[in-house]
Amino acid sequence: MIRQVPTDVYAVVIAFMVLVTAQIAVGANTHDWRVYGLALANSFLVAAAAGHIQNKTLSPPGQGKGDGK
Secondary structure (H helix, E strand, O other): OHHHOOHHHHHHHHHHHHHHHHHHHOOOOOOOHHHHHHHHHHHHHHHHHHHHHHHHHHOOOOOOOOOOO
């Protein structure tokens, strides 16, 4: 079952768990829905940034075939 989950979704879930844990650790109210909503929105940004950094690491700019050099 875990092998069927796309890497992007897995990254969002891990980022969500880390962000919620960090908010609870600094004293956020665990019954406030805004903590979880903000963590979910931020987890998409974290996962997208991580994916973009990974793509840039594997194929740096200027190293591709279509860049005119």
